[in-house]
Amino acid sequence: MSDAPDKKKRSARRQRSIYQVHYSIKRKEEMTARPLAKRPGSPEVTAYHQQVAGHTSSEDTKYLGLLQCSNGTILKPIIKEAQRREVALYARLASATEPDLLELRALVPRYGGTTRYGF
Known part of the structure; x- marks a missing residue:
């Protein structure tokens, strides 16, 4: 047991960037993902x-x-570098002629290529 008084519990503070603190900029809640065109x-x-x-x-x-x-x-x-390597693997399997890769191709989803969508 301690004779020290109990401290009041504070709620967690929202983290702000140094830019927001220095220039007193309020945080904006904005939608970052837009519908696909x-x-x-x-x-x-x-x-x-x-x-x-x-x-x-x-x-x-x-x-x-x-x-x-x-x-x-x-x-x-496809956002991360690892996903780009995954695309390279699927592309290689799609055009493979080696028996081992043909066997592996039968076990993975059919690869239909890549399509680029912009905003």
């Missing part, structure tokens, strides 16, 4: 609702999660 003649793109094991979108990130075209194709955003 639809190309003429391209299929409709919506959020993929049968999502499993991560890759989901959330309100506090810019990540959109997996998407699905109206033609049934699943789109996975």
